[in-house]
Amino acid sequence: MATTTRTDxxxxxxxxxxxxxxxxxxxxxxxxxxxxxxxxxxxNVQHSEMLWPEGGRLMVATADPTNDHHRGGPGSASIYVVVGDPDGVHRRARDLGAEIARPLEDTDYGSRGFTVRDPEGNSISFGTYSG
Structure with missing residues (x-):
């Protein structure tokens, strides 16, 4: 697997x-x-942004089948967030009662992370792998 030092x-x-x-x-x-x-x-939320403290952001909007930008249904996204402290984020997720879809683990490609489902059903993975 090819890797790079670039972080996006x-x-x-x-x-x-x-x-x-x-x-x-x-x-x-x-x-x-x-x-x-x-x-x-x-x-209804037309546009909003949620900023990850370590960089990057998510947009959140009310699903609207008539709007090409917001057409996807709730729960249809799968997102990856690079984090420096996956254990801390995992504790917050667990304390919120989040559904843990993939347990906190170390991978064979050098990442530590986990996956949760948000209340809308979206899959959000948090991990140390930054490309």
């Missing part, structure tokens, strides 16, 4: 959510910082 933090995946405000709150409790929040007149 400029891709912003979108999590379409049935309850985007609740998902933002859950992400904040697991360690993301709250960023921009833009709602429409109906109270």
């Amino acid at each position: 933090t400029n891709i912003w995946p979108l999590l379409p959510a049935a309850d985007a405000v609740a998902l933002r709150s859950w992400l904040a409790r697991i360690g993301f910082d709250e960023g921009v929040l833009v709602t429409n007149d109906d109270g």
